[in-house]
Amino acid sequence: MTEGELGKSYDDGEVICSEGAKGEVMYVVQSGEVRIQKKTDSGELTIATLKSGDIFGEMAIFDRRPRSATAVASGETHVLSVNKQKLFQTIDRDPTLVFKMLESMSQRIRSLNEDLAQLKKDKAGILDLCTDIKISCELVIKEARNVITADNGSIMLLDGKSGLLKIKAAFGKESGRKVEIIPGEGIAGNVFLTGNGEGIEMVTDDPRYLSGEMQIRSMLCVPLAWRKQKLGVMNLSNTSERSFTDNDLKLLTSLGNFASVAILNSLRITELGSATDVALKRASILSC
Numbered sequence: 001m002t003e004g005e006l007g008k009s010y011d012d013g014e015v016i017c018s019e020g021a022k023g024e025v026m027y028v029v030q031s032g033e034v035r036i037q038k039k040t041d042s043g044e045l046t047i048a049t050l051k052s053g054d055i056f057g058e059m060a061i062f063d064r065r066p067r068s069a070t071a072v073a074s075g076e077t078h079v080l081s082v083n084k085q086k087l088f089q090t091i092d093r094d095p096t097l098v099f100k101m102l103e104s105m106s107q108r109i110r111s112l113n114e115d116l117a118q119l120k121k122d123k124a125g126i127l128d129l130c131t132d133i134k135i136s137c138e139l140v141i142k143e144a145r146n147v148i149t150a151d152n153g154s155i156m157l158l159d160g161k162s163g164l165l166k167i168k169a170a171f172g173k174e175s176g177r178k179v180e181i182i183p184g185e186g187i188a189g190n191v192f193l194t195g196n197g198e199g200i201e202m203v204t205d206d207p208r209y210l211s212g213e214m215q216i217r218s219m220l221c222v223p224l225a226w227r228k229q230k231l232g233v234m235n236l237s238n239t240s241e242r243s244f245t246d247n248d249l250k251l252l253t254s255l256g257n258f259a260s261v262a263i264l265n266s267l268r269i270t271e272l273g274s275a276t277d278v279a280l281k282r283a284s285i286l287s288c
Helices: 084-093 096-129 133-147 173-174 187-196 248-288
Strands: 003-005 007-009 015-017 026-040 042-052 070-082 153-156 165-171 198-200 218-226 229-238
Touching: 007 026, 015 026, 133 165, 133 218, 133 229, 133 248, 153 173, 153 187, 165 187, 165 229, 173 218, 187 198, 187 229, 198 248, 218 248, 229 248
Parallel strands: none
Antiparallel strands: 003 007, 007 070, 015 070, 026 042, 026 070, 153 165, 153 229, 198 218, 218 229
């Protein structure tokens, strides 16, 4: 990498900014290409390739949150970094930069919506065909883990007999825990009652947080519900300093929406099976 007054030059494969690192500046690709990569269970996944004139990392100017992806030079690449002070100075000279940033953000949001639509199309059929409630929950939490980086995750469903929210599927340190909570208790219980998904950067600062054996730092929690029927909640959490983004919450909410249909289908089929068993037993008694 070489640095000049108008930016920095990066060699092929050189990291420009890393996922999870503190974000304080935005970048403009001046020449070459930049691959935007995200960590998944199967390795690094390239989610976008940017070319000359493209902007990335612009959200850091506004929220200063950790980077949600890694930017890597593809071939010899020249990139300009812009902090907030430099940005405002540039806008004073050339206000069209604001429109360029808005255009970039709009395109990212549009792409995200298209990805969500494709995700629904690809996965909904698989989930709708699943009739076992435990398998349905395992498929859902596995998909959540594939699209959002998290240390732990769980799906909690309302148990009709006890009236408690109980874990049906999980990964990470939560996978071996037998957590049961009352609706309205803690963050997850509150999300279950209100029906509003939440992203919490520091859970220990939230008065609803119930401290347990595992100390987590950040959390995403979305409701699982269909129309007026409340089914449970889906949680993702980090014990590390990695933070979730607004896009992560949007993805999890979308996944939770169609996962709710799959889980409800599984519950209804299970109930139907139980009712059938009862009917057959009664029929057997009558035929004796």
